[in-house]
Amino acid sequence: DAGVIQSPRHEVTEMGQEVTLRCKPISGxxxxxxxxxxxxxxxxxxxxxxxxxPIDDSGMPEDRFSAKMPNASFSTLKIQxxxxxxxxxYFCASSAGVGDTQYFGxxxxxxxx
Amino acid sequence: xxxxxxxxxxxxxxxxxNCTLQCNYTVSPFSNLRWxxxxxxxxxxxxxxxxxxxxxxxxxxxxxTLDADTKQSSLHITASQLSDSASYICVVSPLSGGYNxxxxxxxxxxxxxx
Numbered sequence: 305d306a307g308v309i310q311s312p313r314h315e316v317t318e319m320g321q322e323v324t325l326r327c328k329p330i331s332g333x334x335x336x337x338x339x340x341x342x343x344x345x346x347x348x349x350x351x352x353x354x355x356x357x358p359i360d361d362s363g364m365p366e367d368r369f370s371a372k373m374p375n376a377s378f379s380t381l382k383i384q385x386x387x388x389x390x391x392x393x394y395f396c397a398s399s400a401g402v403g404d405t406q407y408f409g410x411x412x413x414x415x416x417x
Numbered sequence: 418x419x420x421x422x423x424x425x426x427x428x429x430x431x432x433x434x435n436c437t438l439q440c441n442y443t444v445s446p447f448s449n450l451r452w453x454x455x456x457x458x459x460x461x462x463x464x465x466x467x468x469x470x471x472x473x474x475x476x477x478x479x480x481x482t483l484d485a486d487t488k489q490s491s492l493h494i495t496a497s498q499l500s501d502s503a504s505y506i507c508v509v510s511p512l513s514g515g516y517n518x519x520x521x522x523x524x525x526x527x528x529x530x531x
Contacts, residue, residue: 347521408460
């Protein structure tokens with residue numbers, strides 16, 4: 305298996321623009337997670353899905369953030385409008401079952417100017 | 418508030434030497450404690466996982482220990498290699514709030530020098 309796939313790997317955009325991050329989980333995994341990592345706050349869980357259904361989005365910082373999972377093999381995290389403080393590395397992870405090891409993708413490094 | 422604190426923040430050792438990283442947590446009760454390794458520019462990768470009833474778990478040169486009474490865990494690296502240079506993150510999965518809501522420590526940045 306190729307592991308969790310994320311795109312793009314790097315994104316540079318200007319404040320106010322819409323940003324869409326993409327994730328393909330490991331095939332057969334029922335859980336998908338979106339994390340944000342910064343030097344100041346470390347890794348933070350933003351939202352997670354079970355069988356394509358959002359279970360907990362309490363970590364989503366603001367209404368500017370939204371996530372979807374239209375099918376078992378694809379998820380998006382959208383920021384609209386983006387702000388400089390959104391600059392971070394965004395990771396997608398997936399796991400087979402509840403409490404199982406989460407496998408992380410390579411991350412998307414987002415820079416908002 | 419549930420917390421996971423790691424020490425030291427950073428560590429430099431010479432290749433071939435051993436080292437021990439510490440993790441103190443206040444998360445209680447919890448279902449498991451994990452150690453992740455994160456190489457620069459990569460996502461975290463799971464090294465070990467221990468339930469609250471386990472005391473030790475090994476993965477090659479990595480050995481994790483857990484003392485549930487003192488709420489402490491350690492990760493011991495034996496005969497370090499240059500490829501061990503990375504951040505090591507202690508992660509606790511609380512019983513409340515869902516098994517999937519992991520609580521991450523800030524990590525220890527390890528540098529192994531030749």
